[in-house]
Amino acid sequence: MRWLPVLLTLIATPAAANESVGCQDIWFTRNLVMDRAGYCFATPLGQALFDNSDCTGKSVSIDALGSRLVSQIQALEKQHGCAVNTRRTRLDLDDLRIRRQLRDLPVFDEFPGGCLGWTAGREPLYAGRDSGSKVIGRIEPGDYVSFTHLPVDGWSYVTVSEPGWGALKSGGWMSGETHCKDFAG
Numbered sequence: 001m002r003w004l005p006v007l008l009t010l011i012a013t014p015a016a017a018n019e020s021v022g023c024q025d026i027w028f029t030r031n032l033v034m035d036r037a038g039y040c041f042a043t044p045l046g047q048a049l050f051d052n053s054d055c056t057g058k059s060v061s062i063d064a065l066g067s068r069l070v071s072q073i074q075a076l077e078k079q080h081g082c083a084v085n086t087r088r089t090r091l092d093l094d095d096l097r098i099r100r101q102l103r104d105l106p107v108f109d110e111f112p113g114g115c116l117g118w119t120a121g122r123e124p125l126y127a128g129r130d131s132g133s134k135v136i137g138r139i140e141p142g143d144y145v146s147f148t149h150l151p152v153d154g155w156s157y158v159t160v161s162e163p164g165w166g167a168l169k170s171g172g173w174m175s176g177e178t179h180c181k182d183f184a185g
Contacts, residue, residue, distance in 0.1 A: 023082035024091045025108040025148075030073040032105060033066045043086035049096070072107060080110075095159050098171035101136045103128035106149035106157035106173075113185025115145035117163065120179035125172025129155040137170025145178070147185065 031039075031046060038056035041047050062070065076082070084091075099105070104127075118139050125137035129152060139145055142163050149157040159171040 018081045019084055020080075020082075021092055022108045022110060023077065023080060023084055024093055026073045026076055027082065027084040028091060028093060028096065028099065029105050029107060030070055030077075032099065033062060033070055034060065037062045037066065044089050045084070045086040045091070048089040049091070069105060069107070076107070094168050095171050098136065098159065101127055101134075102157070102172070103133060104152070104155075104173065106152075109148060109150045111185065112146065112148040113183060114147065114165075115143075115178055115180035115182075116184055117181030118143045118145055118179060119181055123174055123176075125158065125160070125170060125174055127172060129153060129173050129175075131175070133173070135172075137172040139170075139174070143169065145180070147178075 028049070031041075031050065035041070035050040035055075037060040038054070039050075039060045040052055040055035040057055041050050093099075118141055120139075121141065123139040124131075124135045125139065126133035127136050128134075137160060139158070139160050144161045144163055144165050146159045146161065147156055148159070155173050155175045157171070157173050160169045161167065162169060
């Protein structure tokens with residue numbers, strides 16, 4: 001009967017737990033909303049990614065926009081069977097530094113695209129979905145641009161990499177047309 005504890009562990013562990021980059025992405029966005037509302041994180045992942053020094057408790061008030069975003073994300077998590085391991089201390093997302101600067105938070109798109117070589121001039125990227133927001137990044141001619149989040153009212157959250165999908169350079173919200181040498185997705 002030495003195998004019984006192993007069998008019980010396998011039964012208790014979801015066989016198809018989805019910890020994809022998409023699931024990690026929406027987990028981060030949902031929990032960033034909670035962090036901004038003052039939520040106190042207890043898990044190793046929550047404590048590693050969010051600052052509990054200014055938290056107010058486990059029951060927090062979220063504004064109407066944040067509540068709609070959390071509901072949308074929870075539905076996506078359920079639909080895709082997301083189960084992020086909160087015992088770990090990092091996520092496989094390279095744009096967390098950029099996302100923390102955002103006023104308006106993006107939701108991952110399961111059908112991403114990419115601009116292979118920006119052909120227009122310098123394009124500012126904003127913290128929010130309006131040109132009055134703080135500029136937090138730029139697209140330069142030749143850059144590769146990832147469109148991995150759902151567009152909202154003509155705005156897209158993008159990340160910018162060096163040509164050939166090199167190092168991440170910047171990110172933020174952009175509005176308007178895309179000017180690409182080629183488009184993937």
